[in-house]
Amino acid sequence: MRLHNKVALVTGASSGIGKGIAMRFANEGAHVIINYRPGSAREEESANAMAASFTPKAIAVAADVSKRAEIEQMIDAALAEFGRLDIAVCNAGVCPEQPFLETTDEHWNQVLGVNLYGAFVVSQLAARQMVKQGEGGKIIFTSSVHEDIPYPRYTAYCASKGGLRLMMRNIAIELSPHKINVNNIAPGAIATPMNQAVLDNPEELQNALSEIPWGRFGMPEEVAAVALFLASDDASYVTGSTYFVDGGLTHQVTAY
Numbered sequence: 001m002r003l004h005n006k007v008a009l010v011t012g013a014s015s016g017i018g019k020g021i022a023m024r025f026a027n028e029g030a031h032v033i034i035n036y037r038p039g040s041a042r043e044e045e046s047a048n049a050m051a052a053s054f055t056p057k058a059i060a061v062a063a064d065v066s067k068r069a070e071i072e073q074m075i076d077a078a079l080a081e082f083g084r085l086d087i088a089v090c091n092a093g094v095c096p097e098q099p100f101l102e103t104t105d106e107h108w109n110q111v112l113g114v115n116l117y118g119a120f121v122v123s124q125l126a127a128r129q130m131v132k133q134g135e136g137g138k139i140i141f142t143s144s145v146h147e148d149i150p151y152p153r154y155t156a157y158c159a160s161k162g163g164l165r166l167m168m169r170n171i172a173i174e175l176s177p178h179k180i181n182v183n184n185i186a187p188g189a190i191a192t193p194m195n196q197a198v199l200d201n202p203e204e205l206q207n208a209l210s211e212i213p214w215g216r217f218g219m220p221e222e223v224a225a226v227a228l229f230l231a232s233d234d235a236s237y238v239t240g241s242t243y244f245v246d247g248g249l250t251h252q253v254t255a256y
């Protein structure tokens with residue numbers, strides 16, 4: 001049990017990568033706060049089912065991570081239940097397509113609001129609690145290979161993930177005196193609901209696979225394995241780093 005009795009918050013945990021991380025953390029002995037986006041019966045059902053099946057005790061908490069007040073309430077709920085917070089995984093994200101010339105303020109604000117502002121507020125409130133506890137902590141952001149490489153028609157998404165890249169490095173330095181490790185995981189193409197349209201379209205799938213040296217999509221469990229490492233004592237001297245989990249995609253794409 002590598003996370004025995006730790007308390008871990010995972011945002012966007014009712015599906016995909018966040019779900020994989022929450023399940024892995026629970027299997028390793030952590031109490032998990034399973035955050036899900038309000039307003040979706042499917043996600044609420046999934047989060048509640050996860051909480052009911054996890055041991056040790058887990059809770060499902062609805063909160064829109066683009067809203068500070070909802071994040072505050074979520075952290076309060078976590079502290080009321082478990083009394084502390086050791087690990088925060090800022091994973092919630094959206095990835096809608098919109099060509100640059102047509103990008104609206106609404107689109108920009110939605111993507112940056114969830115992916116970057118949400119990660120900022122969740123990590124800030126989590127870090128304040130960790131500093132108060134005085135025993136260090138772990139903060140992990142789910143970034144993307146697009147914190148580094150361009151993705152035409154997804155300018156807002158790239159801006160949000162590029163922002164995470166340097167925000168994480170800055171926070172890592174500022175929180176070093178408090179022994180809080182701060183790192184990014186940068187997934188490549190992972191088989192989650194976010195990629196369902198590509199997975200369901202044979203032509204698009206073939207195009208996507210041709211860019212991945214490993215020749216397949218990654219699985220949420222493969223991202224969760226890296227998250228577990230970064231959340232564990234094994235990563236005690238790792239901070240300010242991005243871990244790519246991409247089957248070599250980054251190097252293939254940048255090769256032409």
Ligand code: NAD
Binds near residue numbers: 015064145190191193
């Ligand atoms: P997903 O759609 O299954 O998960 C995203 C989660 O974020 C969902 O549970 C969704 O409800 C939640 N979410 C969205 N808006 C929210 C909000 N306002 N408040 C709270 N929760 C909200 O897709 P995924 O692939 O598991 O994505 C998880 C993270 O991984 C995202 O940050 C995404 O950008 C990143 N990522 C995914 C891939 C991939 O190939 N799947 C690649 C790189 C990065």
